[in-house]
């Protein structure tokens with residue numbers, strides 16, 4: 001069943017050879033006043049960036065002048081390559097995709113746009129419903145479905161806008177490819193006087209994701225060789241040939257699958273929402289006599305508060321006494337609460353299983369290390385951070401890259417409970433039947449989970 005969901009690796013083959021293509025790209029950036037100390041390499045089927053020389057923390061690995069960057073429109077000072085005005089009524093990502101498509105005919109942009117993969121990543125929205133169902137996640141399936149419709153609607157909107165501007169509409173396959181590449185390749189960046197923008201930055205968009213210990217940070221800088229630019233800084237000491245990764249942000253696995261077509265092997269920021277009635281059912285607790293587990297928002301709030309207390313301090317005597325008191329009141333709710341808490345304590349197990357499910361869903365049971373390969377985990381990053389230049393340090397409103405390196409970025413709580421009417425949003429809880437997990441373990445696809 002899961003094998004049916006396997007998505008093939010994206011076709012990153014570039015027209016001539018990936019290598020000559022990125023050499024041309026580097027020459028183009030240099031010719032416009034940039035600096036490139038990086039090359040491209042393909043390891044296990046996945047193209048990425050590598051260091052061309054050894055670097056210390058804070059060294060500039062890459063400097064891309066703004067005239068080589070495609071950007072969204074914004075309120076601040078204009079940037080050289082914003083989307084064409086006729087796209088202004090469309091969402092930012094559609095504008096950026098149309099901007100790239102329009103510039104395909106422009107010789108200036110050829111080295112950049114030619115470095116893009118021939119095909120977009122294999123995203124869940126391209127899957128058939130039966131295949132998607134193997135992910136065992138209703139919300140994920142619905143989201144992929146909605147994305148597919150949304151993309152088609154946006155195409156129709158784009159055609160209308162082009163027609164109104166007296167232009168030819170793009171072909172739908174080219175539009176879809178461009179939009180999917182925008183999803184998987186653009187950065188969000190606070191760009192000084194230009195305000196916060198989404199940018200397509202040549203060469204930076206060849207960096208693969210490492211959310212735990214990225215090798216580099218991206219940031220806007222006003223101090224480039226020819227003025228403002230986007231820079232990549234070394235976030236740890238690098239040797240020649242080391243892979244240069246960045247972080248795409250603190251997203252849950254479903255986000256990576258949806259927009260990037262892969263799921264990180266280690267993701268401390270994974271989250272999933274579980275409906276309270278399902279959680280209660282999973283707890284094995286019997287509902288109050290004659291009722292089913294559809295909670296009022298008030299009861300949901302009480303449960304959330306109790307689970308929170310359980311998570312932070314355990315059920316101490318006082319709380320147990322309280323529980324007993326409530327049990328005396330007679331509707332059996334207190335017992336249910338304790339049992340729900342036990343389920344929540346198994347969140348770690350469920351998270352591990354969930355990660356495996358999504359990885360299998362995206363990569364297939366053969367393990368498909370090409371797209372899911374474990375990235376080398378270098379030593380902890382934080383001791384070196386002080387050496388970074390100020391503009392590359394944490395700015396919570398800025399890029400995912402900077403944000404992920406901020407203090408506390410790795411301090412994630414196992415369980416985050418938010419109560420919203422009848423739904424509890426539980427970080428790192430994955431709901432699926434125990435028999436699937438057992439089946440995976442038996443089939444040797446997954447090591448038995450380590451529950452602490």
Ligand SMILES: C[S@@+](CC[C@H](N)C(=O)[O-])C[C@H]1O[C@@H](n2cnc3c(N)ncnc32)[C@H](O)[C@@H]1O
Pocket residue numbers: 010012046047048116117121184185204205206207208209210259260261262263264370371372373375
């Ligand atoms: C910004 S591009 C990175 C460069 C890309 N590998 C290329 O050759 O153009 C993002 C895409 O690279 C792939 N990718 C990035 N990081 C990855 C990772 N850690 N594991 C698997 N695939 C990854 C995914 O297909 C993703 O959609």
